[in-house]
Amino acid sequence: MPKINDVAENAGVSITTVSRVLNNRGYISESTRNKVFLAMKELNYQPNEMARSLYRKKSNMIGLIIPTVTNPFFSELTYHLEYFANLKGYKLVLCNSMKNIQKEHDYIDMLKKNQVDGILVGSSVLDVEHYLNLNLPIVSFERTLANIPTVTSDYITGGKLAAQLLLDKGCLKPALIFQAGGGPHHQSLLTAGIGQGFEDVLKGTAIRPVYMELDPDININQCHGNELLRIFNEHPEIDGVLTEDLLAAEIIRICNRLDKKIPEDIKLIGYDDVMIPSLLSPRLSSVRQPIKEMSEYIIESIIKQIKGEVVPMLHTIPVTLIERETT
Amino acid sequence: MPKINDVAENAGVSITTVSRVLNNRGYISESTRNKVFLAMKELNYQPNEMARSLYRKKSNMIGLIIPTVTNPFFSELTYHLEYFANLKGYKLVLCNSMKNIQKEHDYIDMLKKNQVDGILVGSSVLDVEHYLNLNLPIVSFERTLANIPTVTSDYITGGKLAAQLLLDKGCLKPALIFQAGGGPHHQSLLTAGIGQGFEDVLKGTAIRPVYMELDPDININQCHGNELLRIFNEHPEIDGVLTEDLLAAEIIRICNRLDKKIPEDIKLIGYDDVMIPSLLSPRLSSVRQPIKEMSEYIIESIIKQIKGEVVPMLHTIPVTLIERETT
Known part of the structure; x- marks a missing residue:
């Protein structure tokens, strides 16, 4: 597998320059950028996302903690959350906490250690202090957590x-x-x-x-x-x-x-x-x-927070009643 | 947040020694190991999992590609896969491919770039060559892929x-x-x-x-x-x-x-x-x-492959018929 120094050699530039192009940092002339891209293409170079994440201090991973994905509400929500996260270049790490305090605690610990960029948490059971101490972007749904942005249906x-x-x-x-x-x-x-x-x-x-x-x-x-x-x-x-x-x-x-x-x-x-x-x-x-609208908004909210933007503390999405044969 | 050099200083050892303890590599005396653990505890040091992963060339992440988690069969399977993966210290990255060839392709690309340790794929639609070329541990279910370990019910x-x-x-x-x-x-x-x-x-x-x-x-x-x-x-x-x-x-x-x-x-x-x-x-x-037995076996199979062990090409799990009121 070609490495970053192979790309540098092929393009006739330094490794630092290739790294800058990859991470879109510092000034790079258009012609240098093109040379690097051409070399990457020629060598079929795959940048190591994990190494890049470490450098950028950004993993592009979002943790999702829900009671259980076997519940139809949460499986539908998980589907749409993954869909919208993927559209924005984020991966979803799934955690089924079964509303168990210890499990929720352990998952948060694991997600933090793995440097997820943010956590989405539904029907959480832990004290709000636990989330506030994380110092991470968080979106809550199905439960209000004081001082943590919450998305809910009406x-x-x-x-x-x-x-x-x-x-x-x-x-x-x-x-x-x-x-x-x-x-x-x-x-x-x-x-x-x-x-x-x-x-x-x-x-x-x-x-x-x-x-x-x-x-x-x-x-x-x-x-x-x-x-x-x-x-x-x-x-x-x-x-x-x-x-x-x-x-x-x-x-x-x-x-x-x-x-x-x-x-x-x-x-x-x-x-x-x-x-x-x-x-x-x-x-x-x-x-x-x-659910689709909620999911889209939840992903928007976490990404805005990851970028350092301020988001509303409570966002409520309208519901409708679908009449069928039982009324 | 305390860093590895703070731990080294507090324990009175070199950074290399702390790193060895963290990664369980090389010879470390019991008393040195204890000093390092004590310092980590005192400082509330959280090892950076991403940095460790990069060093060990192991992410402890498993990719799961399924058509959609909204289908009750796949949501139940996803729940149990995540449960058993978590027991073994692995995280599950969820991908809903909708049986779309391009989506499946893009997800595999993303998982490979993020250095997942293995991929689980259900009802895949891509050519088997695509998987074989990955040179990664893979388990297939719901579809036989030649030369790739497959787990199925009977x-x-x-x-x-x-x-x-x-x-x-x-x-x-x-x-x-x-x-x-x-x-x-x-x-x-x-x-x-x-x-x-x-x-x-x-x-x-x-x-x-x-x-x-x-x-x-x-x-x-x-x-x-x-x-x-x-x-x-x-x-x-x-x-x-x-x-x-x-x-x-x-x-x-x-x-x-x-x-x-x-x-x-x-x-x-x-x-x-x-x-x-x-x-x-x-x-x-x-x-x-x-589903529970399948999930447990699938996780066992991928972890064995990650460790370099050989696993059977086809494993079939018995089914039962549950009689209720319609027969």
């Missing part, structure tokens, strides 16, 4: 849209069924906005919603069937539900079993609108997360 | 298990409905084994299966509803189906529409058994891919 409006649709369809006993936030930072999880928006809409009416929190579990194949069956047996009056897409699949099965017709007896709305809603029968109405 | 047995179950349940007109392999390497895609196994079982009977290939599409939200409706209208005799999990979801919807009962009128078996089967109503019987 969960409050998502909750409002769903409540309004259930009201419009004549529901008198709507229920909100979600997994409990889990972890020590429940309050700071942005998804709490869904309930807030839902309540905001119903506040002005005589309708009081049923709130149900299921045991949280990160394994998406966890079965909540018994918990859900209990809820519908104890609350036979429920005639509308806002829930997560994954739970909606189980609710459809429970309703089949209890001979409750969707949407005739119960209107059902999911949240996220990633993959699952179109697979279900009937097809699920769902609040769509703007 | 697709032939998967097809056999499904055909046998349909026969046992009394099916006389089973159909095999898959998306066409797509891309220029259709023949080398290992999934072709499913059809082979299916046929092997039926060969000894008077039963001739119906084969249907749908237009391939990498976007999992692609709707095949019209194609499937046409198939069931043209072949009302179909009484059993082996298909992909994602297509099974659509087939359930089509059957509801045509008033065909599952499993009474049509028995349905999916393939992969990742997330989707348990979400559907009725719950889908499906051939389970041994």
Whole structure:
């Protein structure tokens, strides 16, 4: 494999000059630059990115810490984050923390040692001080971290849209069924906005919603069937539900079993609108997360920070409600 | 941030000695080693992994090229690959190639320049020469690449298990409905084994299966509803189906529409058994891919190659059929 000194010799310039061309530093005349490029082409020279990174103190790597890429929301997000990072010349190092404090801690340590240029962190569980001490560009999503730029979809409006649709369809006993936030930072999880928006809409009416929190579990194949069956047996009056897409699949099965017709007896709305809603029968109405837009903005935000620019502390992206066959 | 010379000074040894301790090279006495570790601890010294990598010519990075992490099979696989890589001290750089030849080419180029220690590639579309010329440890999965170690599940047995179950349940007109392999390497895609196994079982009977290939599409939200409706209208005799999990979801919807009962009128078996089967109503019987075992073996295989060990050219992992409510 040709080395930098071979390029220098072939081009008739010094190694320093080749290095300057590669790193676009210092003054280089157009003709010298051309000679170097010609020599690189002739020799099929591949600059050693790792050596260049070390020199530039820039690795062009971004760390991504999420609970697990097996969750459809995070797999869709990871796909788009990688897409936009790649467009800008950045590589994505994937870390699945399973919302485990020790794992999150170890991943951050590893990413820092490997000199990533920035870290993207979703649903993090560590104390914010840990991130602030890193002295690295960071973007948080799905959780607000004080003094760290956060990108989120508009969960409050998502909750409002769903409540309004259930009201419009004549529901008198709507229920909100979600997994409990889990972890020590429940309050700071942005998804709490869904309930807030839902309540905001119903506040002005005589309708009081049923709130149900299921045991949280990160394994998406966890079965909540018994918990859900209990809820519908104890609350036979429920005639509308806002829930997560994954739970909606189980609710459809429970309703089949209890001979409750969707949407005739119960209107059902999911949240996220990633993959699952179109697979279900009937097809699920769902609040769509703007994952592509979020991903593009998250990558923009981290690159701006890497370049030393200031970015907004909170950026909120609008959501839409996609109506299908369950409302 | 403390540097290597600060550690040397604090420990009262030369920089070369600190470097030797860090890289575990050359003879170092136990007491010197302890002095260096103590100094590192006192100063909270973080060795620069990138500089060490350059010195050792080892990045501890593994590139993963898959079509898209949004597909549940690949997201589950990616999760486990990252898990096992992390256990062994390796980082995973994620690349979504969308089965696009140019993208796959560019990713390989990028990974090579960044000196990854090895590449894992699933459903690749590039010529095998391209991989052989890399002179890098590689593991292929979902496609056989001549002279490159390949890890796969036992697709032939998967097809056999499904055909046998349909026969046992009394099916006389089973159909095999898959998306066409797509891309220029259709023949080398290992999934072709499913059809082979299916046929092997039926060969000894008077039963001739119906084969249907749908237009391939990498976007999992692609709707095949019209194609499937046409198939069931043209072949009302179909009484059993082996298909992909994602297509099974659509087939359930089509059957509801045509008033065909599952499993009474049509028995349905999916393939992969990742997330989707348990979400559907009725719950889908499906051939389970041994994703965790595959991932563990893939990581073992790439690390052995990185260490210069020889690994088998083909390793096949057994599959099981999980019976649920559709058969």
